[in-house]
Amino acid sequence: MPVAPASPSNNPLIRRLDNYARLSAEDRAAVQRLCAEKVQRFAAKDDVIREGEEPRVIRLVVDGWACRYKHLEDGRRQVVGLFLPGDLCDLNVFVLREMDHFVGAITALTLAQITRDAFEEATLAHPRLLQSLWWDSLVTMAIQREWLLNLGSRTAFERITHLLCEIFLRLRAAGRARGQSCEFPLTQAIIADIAGLSTVHVSRTFQAIRDERLVEIRNRVMTIPDIDALMAASLFNPNYLHLSHEGRHLDANDAPGDVAPTV
Amino acid sequence: MPVAPASPSNNPLIRRLDNYARLSAEDRAAVQRLCAEKVQRFAAKDDVIREGEEPRVIRLVVDGWACRYKHLEDGRRQVVGLFLPGDLCDLNVFVLREMDHFVGAITALTLAQITRDAFEEATLAHPRLLQSLWWDSLVTMAIQREWLLNLGSRTAFERITHLLCEIFLRLRAAGRARGQSCEFPLTQAIIADIAGLSTVHVSRTFQAIRDERLVEIRNRVMTIPDIDALMAASLFNPNYLHLSHEGRHLDANDAPGDVAPTV
């Protein structure tokens, strides 16, 4: 019986980290172990952790969508981050004693809890893994910066098309797109909270987007017929996603992608 | 001759990290060595590093103010981060191969360059230091999130007063405030680029702020007569700055603040 092929994994985190540097079979096994540790489920709209609580574990989104959000005393709400499958919630958050924001489930959600000890053990034994997790964390910060540019400088039309573009590219990098389509469970109300707009204006803006045939959303599936057109319309510069396999000098020797294609 | 007292340092980074956990004399010495490594100077408005360039070192702001900024193809500019004395530019940036934004000097600027090797050596020998640097990095992310809330949900008046409030508290934590005053070299144009507003509207908003006697700015010095009033006006919740000495369980035994006050 042949060794199990180290082919594209269906583990979303492995897929993601592979964007940075190809992991060895052992690195992958370590990630698998981390993800299997302890699983937690939430219903849509539940809070995963609330402002003021103490963060004790690192969480990994195994399946479903979630977001970080904050709000002002008077109720105005702002989503400040979006978690897609394979995303990590805050490497090393436990350094802080108190959450300054909420994490909430958007859809039904499955999370893996990674304890501090398991994390430290895994990264000590697998330095390439630590590098990759660092990369992930720096990309998260880069996305936050791009969102600042979005809110501060783009029009409503550009903000929303930019967001759709980012979501598609992130999902594709996580192996969760099919051709020009991907799942899309966001309501216009959440998009409004991300883009800092009213739901009414999001609705109107979507009509303009549809009129230009840039994006089609039906049955929780988004289709982008011409990604280049969408990128142009939203002034999208993909450099902030750092998806061009920047850590390739770290690639493991036994990793797929180094060797001749096998199938 | 007595041993030099381990009293509040004039090194801005030490002051800052002390907010999290009190450093030992050796930790402090290690930080001092890092900061002394190689010094670089810039004139106001120079770029420290440009989009597309490769980050090779960690930089520390020894003196002066700087910012991160991005811009859109058509010239719209957005400041996405502000560096005050003692701030670190991106722990571990060298994991990324290409900058996705600019770092520019606001005032005349003195930076310390910290090489990867020196950084790794120092943190290996001083684990408390690594924890403290992690804390700093997580606070930077928290500030980015608060800025998202600012741009997405606050009015022009709230955005600007919130920014002024944040700057004062950050400077005070770095030991750079005197009573109700601190230095304030920002022009209205930069504030506009931070707050996503036009310079004209920043000017008008400042008049309203002055009318309410919340802030006074004269000769590059800002005075806040009633910080509580300013916080109320800007819906300011200081939790995101994580200044409440959250890592106190890590305090070094020989650190000041543990022992009875000496003077």
Place this chain on the structure above:
DNA sequence: CGAACCTTTGACGCAAATCAACTCGCGTGG
């Protein structure tokens, strides 16, 4: 003492918020 840069002021226009119905699909229960 003049030039560059910053700030202020006024007039006008527009993008997006607000308020208020109204529709549509969907699940639930009487």
Place this chain on the structure above:
DNA sequence: CCACGCGAGTTGATTTGCGTCAAAGGTTCG
């Protein structure tokens, strides 16, 4: 099976916060 409620999306009328344009003061510095 229909009534009902509810969340999500749409539409129109109106208001408003902020941008834009243009010009005039103020400040700072070579």
